Amino acid sequence: MSSSTAILMALALPLVGAIGIALAARIGSNVREAVTLLTASALAWTVWGLLPELMAGGRPSAGLVEVLPGIEIAFRVEPLGMLFAALASMLWIINSIYSIGYMRGNRESHQTRFYIFFAIALSATMGIAFADNLFTLFLFYELLTLSTYPLVSHKGDAKTVQSARTYLGILLTTSIGLLLPAIIWTYFVAGTGTFTPGGILDGKLEGPAVGLLLGLFVFGIGKAAVMPVHRWLPAAMVAPTPVSALLHAVAVVKAGVFTVTKVIVYIFGIDFLFAEPSGGWLLYATAFTVIAASVVALRQSNLKRMLAYSTIGQLSFVLMAAAILKPLAEIGAAVHMVAHAFGKITLFFAAGAIYTASKKTEIFQLRGIGRRMPWTMTAFTIGALSMIGVPPTGGFVSKWYILAGAFQAENYVAIATIVLSTALNAAYFLPIIYLAWFAQEDSTLSNEHGEAPFAAVLALTLTAALTLAFFFFNGTLLILEGQIVQGTP
Amino acid sequence: MIDWSVHLPALQVIVPMLSAPFALLLRPRGLAWAAAVAASLFAFAIAVMLTLGVLDGRNFEYQMGNWPAPYGIELGVDAFSALVLLVITGASSLALLAGRRSLDADIEEDRQPLFYAAWLLALAGLVGIPVAADAFNIFVFMEISSLASYVLIAGGPDRRALPAVFKYLIMGTIGATFYLIGIGLIYLMTGTLNLADMELRIHEVADQKPILVAAGFITIGLALKAAVFPLHVWLPNAYTYAPNAVTVFLAACATKVSLYLLLRFDFLVFQPNLIGHDVQFSYFLMPLAVLAILIASLVALFEKNLKRLFAYSSVAQIGYILLGASLVSVAGLTASVVHIFNHALAKGALFLAIACLATRYSSLRLENLAGAARRMPWTMGAFVLAGFSLVGVPGTAGFISKWYLMTAALDHGSVGVVLVMAIVISSLIALAYVWRVIEAAYFGEPKGAASGGEAPVGILAVTWIAALANLYYGLAPSLPVTLASTAAESLLRHVP
Numbered sequence: 001m002s003s004s005t006a007i008l009m010a011l012a013l014p015l016v017g018a019i020g021i022a023l024a025a026r027i028g029s030n031v032r033e034a035v036t037l038l039t040a041s042a043l044a045w046t047v048w049g050l051l052p053e054l055m056a057g058g059r060p061s062a063g064l065v066e067v068l069p070g071i072e073i074a075f076r077v078e079p080l081g082m083l084f085a086a087l088a089s090m091l092w093i094i095n096s097i098y099s100i101g102y103m104r105g106n107r108e109s110h111q112t113r114f115y116i117f118f119a120i121a122l123s124a125t126m127g128i129a130f131a132d133n134l135f136t137l138f139l140f141y142e143l144l145t146l147s148t149y150p151l152v153s154h155k156g157d158a159k160t161v162q163s164a165r166t167y168l169g170i171l172l173t174t175s176i177g178l179l180l181p182a183i184i185w186t187y188f189v190a191g192t193g194t195f196t197p198g199g200i201l202d203g204k205l206e207g208p209a210v211g212l213l214l215g216l217f218v219f220g221i222g223k224a225a226v227m228p229v230h231r232w233l234p235a236a237m238v239a240p241t242p243v244s245a246l247l248h249a250v251a252v253v254k255a256g257v258f259t260v261t262k263v264i265v266y267i268f269g270i271d272f273l274f275a276e277p278s279g280g281w282l283l284y285a286t287a288f289t290v291i292a293a294s295v296v297a298l299r300q301s302n303l304k305r306m307l308a309y310s311t312i313g314q315l316s317f318v319l320m321a322a323a324i325l326k327p328l329a330e331i332g333a334a335v336h337m338v339a340h341a342f343g344k345i346t347l348f349f350a351a352g353a354i355y356t357a358s359k360k361t362e363i364f365q366l367r368g369i370g371r372r373m374p375w376t377m378t379a380f381t382i383g384a385l386s387m388i389g390v391p392p393t394g395g396f397v398s399k400w401y402i403l404a405g406a407f408q409a410e411n412y413v414a415i416a417t418i419v420l421s422t423a424l425n426a427a428y429f430l431p432i433i434y435l436a437w438f439a440q441e442d443s444t445l446s447n448e449h450g451e452a453p454f455a456a457v458l459a460l461t462l463t464a465a466l467t468l469a470f471f472f473f474n475g476t477l478l479i480l481e482g483q484i485v486q487g488t489p
Numbered sequence: 490m491i492d493w494s495v496h497l498p499a500l501q502v503i504v505p506m507l508s509a510p511f512a513l514l515l516r517p518r519g520l521a522w523a524a525a526v527a528a529s530l531f532a533f534a535i536a537v538m539l540t541l542g543v544l545d546g547r548n549f550e551y552q553m554g555n556w557p558a559p560y561g562i563e564l565g566v567d568a569f570s571a572l573v574l575l576v577i578t579g580a581s582s583l584a585l586l587a588g589r590r591s592l593d594a595d596i597e598e599d600r601q602p603l604f605y606a607a608w609l610l611a612l613a614g615l616v617g618i619p620v621a622a623d624a625f626n627i628f629v630f631m632e633i634s635s636l637a638s639y640v641l642i643a644g645g646p647d648r649r650a651l652p653a654v655f656k657y658l659i660m661g662t663i664g665a666t667f668y669l670i671g672i673g674l675i676y677l678m679t680g681t682l683n684l685a686d687m688e689l690r691i692h693e694v695a696d697q698k699p700i701l702v703a704a705g706f707i708t709i710g711l712a713l714k715a716a717v718f719p720l721h722v723w724l725p726n727a728y729t730y731a732p733n734a735v736t737v738f739l740a741a742c743a744t745k746v747s748l749y750l751l752l753r754f755d756f757l758v759f760q761p762n763l764i765g766h767d768v769q770f771s772y773f774l775m776p777l778a779v780l781a782i783l784i785a786s787l788v789a790l791f792e793k794n795l796k797r798l799f800a801y802s803s804v805a806q807i808g809y810i811l812l813g814a815s816l817v818s819v820a821g822l823t824a825s826v827v828h829i830f831n832h833a834l835a836k837g838a839l840f841l842a843i844a845c846l847a848t849r850y851s852s853l854r855l856e857n858l859a860g861a862a863r864r865m866p867w868t869m870g871a872f873v874l875a876g877f878s879l880v881g882v883p884g885t886a887g888f889i890s891k892w893y894l895m896t897a898a899l900d901h902g903s904v905g906v907v908l909v910m911a912i913v914i915s916s917l918i919a920l921a922y923v924w925r926v927i928e929a930a931y932f933g934e935p936k937g938a939a940s941g942g943e944a945p946v947g948i949l950a951v952t953w954i955a956a957l958a959n960l961y962y963g964l965a966p967s968l969p970v971t972l973a974s975t976a977a978e979s980l981l982r983h984v985p
Contacts, residue, residue: 067964068892139884158934165932169924176882176920181913188899
């Protein structure tokens with residue numbers, strides 16, 4: 001299979017899978033789940049098959065159609081996109097296993113619709129990852145928003161509908177109101193929107209306009225959840241947990257930070273932006289979001305909402321790393337996307353497992369739950385430690401790189417933010433770990449439950465293992481992402 | 490072998506025109522509708538063949554009864570008219586296919602043959618205007634289409650349509666009269682009614698006052714018929730109270746035909762002959778276009794009735810078409826002509842979706858539509874897609890025209906930047922008013938007991954065809970873009 005076929009396959013497979021799921025659902029739910037798993041595996045196999053070519057410095061590409069002169073739908077795999085696609089496709093397999101356990105364990109309705117839109121969302125994610133220009137990226141960005149809407153509003157009751165409204169409203173208005181003008185502006189100024197190493201705006205734009213364009217991009221890409229466009233993310237927590245886990249800890253939010261990073265690296269160019277003072281606000285805006293979101297997380301009593309605010313903080317952490325604009329920090333940003341994905345999906349899986357087994361959603365209800373659900377809470381602990389950045393977890397690796405980049409840039413705002421956010425992360429995760437393992441059970445609650453369904457436990461064990469493994473095995477990733485800053489075309 | 494294709498321009502008009510009295514004779518229920526659909530689809534097929542011929546580089550010229558041009562009636566089809574013909578016949582066919590049930594419900598059985606005959610006459614008049622090559626026949630076709638469309642609008646059970654149509658009749662007649670006065674003056678000075686002859690002959694008398702007056706009368710008269718802001722006041726009520734299928738048909742093409750004629754007169758007849766015409770044209774229409782874009786969008790934002798909301802949106806969209814033309818450049822005119830096509834797609838699909846809603850909801854006020862998406866997910870899906878096209882989201886047809894329009898505007902330096910800002914602002918307002926509908930339909934709490942679910946399959950299928958066409962022409966726009974750029978170059982052949 002040639003690599004350009006592989007790219008188009010990666011886009012088409014989930015869509016074919018979606019049709020397959022719809023057809024298979026008529027035969028039976030087991031067949032339907034088999035189709036989901038099969039599609040997810042085929043997708044991961046296809047995407048990972050592109051990796052050797054990338055490692056060798058190749059940049060496989062595929063063009064689809066030229067809509068207008070200069071505007072085309074085209075795809076090209078580069079290190080950042082490869083990382084994102086590989087991550088999402090791999091976690092989709094695990095997440096599907098988890099979904100089966102969760103959706104059946106909670107007897108959710110409309111399961112077929114759920115799996116169909118999940119597959120479509122994955123296709124959109126692949127499109128975002130491989131997009132070669134801003135136009136293509138925008139199309140798949142909107143497709144991702146629209147295809148996740150039915151997932152967020154899955155329950156269909158009044159409260160869910162209100163949250164889904166916030167979700168759709170913020171993501172659509174920011175993308176059409178800010179991101180689209182930014183893209184059109186870029187096309188007019190630079191004559192192209194193709195992602196090019198070193199950027200395309202150097203010499204085309206200067207002064208405050210750079211800062212303004214950056215602002216349109218950063219806030220237009222609402223999926224990156226930089227305050228004040230973060231409110232959709234806590235709202236999205238009304239979705240079933242597998243959606244929160246894969247989409248709102250990995251695919252959707254990472255699509256946001258990934259897009260911003262890609263714009264900084266390939267549209268503005270690191271050196272151009274570093275030399276332009278009007279873009280400097282990004283560091284402060286993201287640093288503020290990191291701290292503010294952590295403080296809000298500290299005050300949450302609902303476990304999923306706390307995780308959502310933690311996600312907002314971590315996303316801005318990635319963006320802040322990118323905004324340091326030094327090679328080591330850019331690598332750190334990419335690595336942190338992966339580390340955070342493994343850790344946060346584990347945490348969400350654990351939260352969902354707790355809910356499935358015991359219907360508990362609040363943090364204070366978790367006293368002593370570690371003894372009833374040892375597997376789940378072990379995984380939760382590993383995920384939480386990774387969020388704080390304690391070795392031997394993946395979170396340590398990325399923090400190390402980002403700190404190194406911050407010192408390289410002598411950026412003391414960034415250093416102080418990293419230190420403070422680590423402390424805050426510890427402050428809201430450690431009490432939960434303590435409660436779960438060492439506190440006495442609250443006898444007023446019904447506590448007659450064991451572990452969650454096997455499929456769910458299997459999935460969260462796998463992701464916890466990945467969180468640990470990432471600490472030891474990250475060489476490939478570092479080499480790959482090193483290519484971004486070495487200027488390999 | 491005889492080449493039948495030379496007769497296509499004549500058949501384009503003759504088929505619907507002769508089908509009209511035929512439809513009148515078909516008394517049994519449903520037959521008149523079937524005849525109208527058949528004639529409309531046949532006309533559409535002819536328009537497609539004409540378009541294919543034009544794309545091959547052919548220019549159709551036809552002399553009725555082989556009488557040479559100044560004496561006989563001449564017909565002609567080029568890229569611009571082919572595009573307009575596609576829009577008219579396509580809109581008519583889709584509206585008729587979708588409208589069978591709703592028209593059946595709206596119109597008493599014994600009046601149906603009359604109604605469909607009027608529809609076919611309207612169609613014949615509308616296609617006659619782009620096909621005809623002389624100013625007087627154009628006037629005749631214009632009157633046929635206007636009179637027939639008054640009947641169509643007033644044909645429904647809604648009594649409020651009567652004052653609306655009366656206003657339309659008065660304003661439309663004033664517009665047509667102005668046009669007639671204009672061509673009368675030109676005939677007086679040049680002795681010809683043939684557009685091609687006028688193009689050559691006005692030159693000799695260009696410095697005479699009557700020609701200037703004629704240019705003014707014709708431009709204003711056609712602007713009135715095209716609902717150019719602030720001459721749009723007849724449009725919103727006429728669209729709102731017309732039967733739903735009629736709204737689909739007229740919203741997609743009625744004003745476009747007048748715009749077609751306006752551009753044709755101003756660029757081909759007056760431009761080569763009047764000194765400084767392009768500058769006057771531009772200075773006169775550009776401010777009106779910008780005002781239309783902004784003010785009509787704002788009015789739409791606060792409108793509560795769904796049909797009237799999108800009627801005001803049409804006024805704003807006409808502003809886009811004029812704005813492109815007022816730039817007097819190939820890029821600008823391409824944007825205009827492309828938008829004639831794309832707006833017909835978007836607005837046609839939107840009004841089709843509204844017709845779907847109307848099959849289940851008696852009142853089309855926003856508050857009444859709360860929670861509609863839960864009852865009619867497919868209808869609202871098509872609505873969202875078409876709404877995106879209206880806003881100009883990439884991937885839909887609307888984006889293509891906005892893109893051309895912005896590119897064209899930016900060629901004009903600082904004025905261009907202001908224009909681009911106006912376009913962006915009005916697109917955001919469009920997003921806001923489309924969002925209001927989405928908000929009500931998706932997030933509102935349904936009131937009262939729900940009765941019935943999704944719209945009938947027939948009308949829904951047609952709606953989705955139109956909605957998907959927005960997607961198709963957003964990703965593969967070569968057909969409208971090719972026709973439009975050919976048309977733009979031909980229109981600008983006299984501009985220095």
